[in-house]
Amino acid sequence: MKRRNNESILSNTLDTNSSYRILMYSSKEYDKISFDSKLKDLKQPEKYEINYTHQRLSKESVRQANGYECICIFVNDDGSREVLEKLKQIDVKLIVLRCAGFNNIDLKAAEEFAIEIGYVPSYSPNAIAEHAVALVMALNRRLHRAYDRVRNGDFRLDGLVGFDMNGKTVGVLGTGRIGQFTIRIFRGFGCRVLAYDLNKMKDNDRNALGFEYEELDDIYAQADIISIHLPLDQKTKHMINAQSLDKMKRGVIIVNTARGTLIDSKALVDALKSGQVGGAGLDVYEYEHKYFFNDLSSTIIDDDILVQLLSFPNVILTAHQAFLTQEALCSIAKTTLENIYAFMTNGKPLNIPKM
Numbered sequence: 426m427k428r429r430n431n432e433s434i435l436s437n438t439l440d441t442n443s444s445y446r447i448l449m450y451s452s453k454e455y456d457k458i459s460f461d462s463k464l465k466d467l468k469q470p471e472k473y474e475i476n477y478t479h480q481r482l483s484k485e486s487v488r489q490a491n492g493y494e495c496i497c498i499f500v501n502d503d504g505s506r507e508v509l510e511k512l513k514q515i516d517v518k519l520i521v522l523r524c525a526g527f528n529n530i531d532l533k534a535a536e537e538f539a540i541e542i543g544y545v546p547s548y549s550p551n552a553i554a555e556h557a558v559a560l561v562m563a564l565n566r567r568l569h570r571a572y573d574r575v576r577n578g579d580f581r582l583d584g585l586v587g588f589d590m591n592g593k594t595v596g597v598l599g600t601g602r603i604g605q606f607t608i609r610i611f612r613g614f615g616c617r618v619l620a621y622d623l624n625k626m627k628d629n630d631r632n633a634l635g636f637e638y639e640e641l642d643d644i645y646a647q648a649d650i651i652s653i654h655l656p657l658d659q660k661t662k663h664m665i666n667a668q669s670l671d672k673m674k675r676g677v678i679i680v681n682t683a684r685g686t687l688i689d690s691k692a693l694v695d696a697l698k699s700g701q702v703g704g705a706g707l708d709v710y711e712y713e714h715k716y717f718f719n720d721l722s723s724t725i726i727d728d729d730i731l732v733q734l735l736s737f738p739n740v741i742l743t744a745h746q747a748f749l750t751q752e753a754l755c756s757i758a759k760t761t762l763e764n765i766y767a768f769m770t771n772g773k774p775l776n777i778p779k780m
Contacts, residue, residue: 444474445769448490449497449523451718452477456523459754463762473762481714487511495519495765500745501714504530513538519774521764523757524748526684527778528657536780543764543774547602549753554606556747557652557682560706563741564678565590570738588649591615596648597636598664599655599683600626607652608634619644622655645672650680657684667692676703682747685711690730697737704739708747717744 449456457477464470475497480486482502488511490496496517498504504520509531512520522530522544535542563569566587574581595611597604600622608618618636625631625638641664644651651673655661665679665688673679679702681688690711696702710717712728726732734740748757764774 444472445495445765446493447473447475447495447497447521447765448493449475449477450480450482450486450489450502451499452479453718455749455754459758460762463755463758467762473765482508484508484511488515490517491515493517495521495768497521497523497761498529500524500526500529501717502529504535506531506534509534509538509540513540519543519765519768521761521774522778523761526656528684530778532778532780541768541772541774542778543761543768543776544778545757545760545764546776548756548760549748549750550602551606552750552753553603553654553682553747554610556708556743557603557607557654557680557706558610560680560682560708560741560743561650561652561678562590564680564704564706564739569741592617593649594619594647596621596639596644596651598622598641598644598651598653600624601654603682604654605634607654608636611650611652612636616650619647641669642672645669646674648674648677650678653679653681653683653687655683655687657686662686663689663692665689665693667695670696670701673701675701678702678704678706680706682708685709685713690734694730694733697734697740704741705734705737706741707734708743709745710734710742713745 460475464473464475467473478489480489482496482498484503484507487508490512494517498520499522517540519541520530520535525545525547527542527544530542532542567585571585591614593616595616595618597608597618597620600620604620604622608620611618612635619639620636621639621641621644631638653665663686667689670692688711693702693705697705710731712731715728716726716731734742760776764776767773767775
């Protein structure tokens, strides 16, 4: 369906007489606020019935989707073949992801079970890029440690020495929308940027951003900072491992705001202990689905690797919040509802992930 004057397809009228029921898994209060707000902007908000559950989609919670034609899921929900088969049995026909990544969905199984998949290819790439650079700056200038000291009345500066960003070499792994915003920010600091991506930008666009493409080993050898912005697949899983870490410049700062399984966490812990890695800023963690988005402050965490990461003074871990800006939440809600509307009218969501 074509749009006119950049208007949303959601301004069009639906022909159906009944409301379309949607169950949103892994929902938080900010999800409810953004979706309810966007629903009010629609021409026919009464045509959409969204119910929210904080539970993650799993083989145990899948039964909650009974009676719904559509479910909406997030990054740590289980879209495995087993779960999709159960969704097929209760006649769910559409799954919309409110995120850009879709590695948690078995796309082949979804096709086999005739379940349509929609996703949000882009919402606020600058939000994630800004968070990545914020992690770098906090690690470099020891802001997390300085904050804790001053609050405890300790005004010493010992152990808080950082370095100038100007002139440093940054390796950006992945030059999609997020990677490009990240490059712009680092170039604004006066950094030299080397990048890696199998899908390279055109020379004119690359020159405009002011960076060079290099092979991974060359980036590892030169970069003072490495920021990861690649999708997760079989080729990129654990691409940061013991072997690649050994090739990096000693004392490198590594930031990951993409997917946790891009990094072998055990290898990262070993590299932090040895000093090979000087700091790690992690907004994602490969076993995060057990912990992230939940309050476990009164619970013993039984993941030894995670506990070790949390104990290091040169590690900052945030709980997958890089996307979390007002603008991003609004964009996610808008695109997700557009996907649902397109399916209701044409049988296909507007944005379909490719296998």
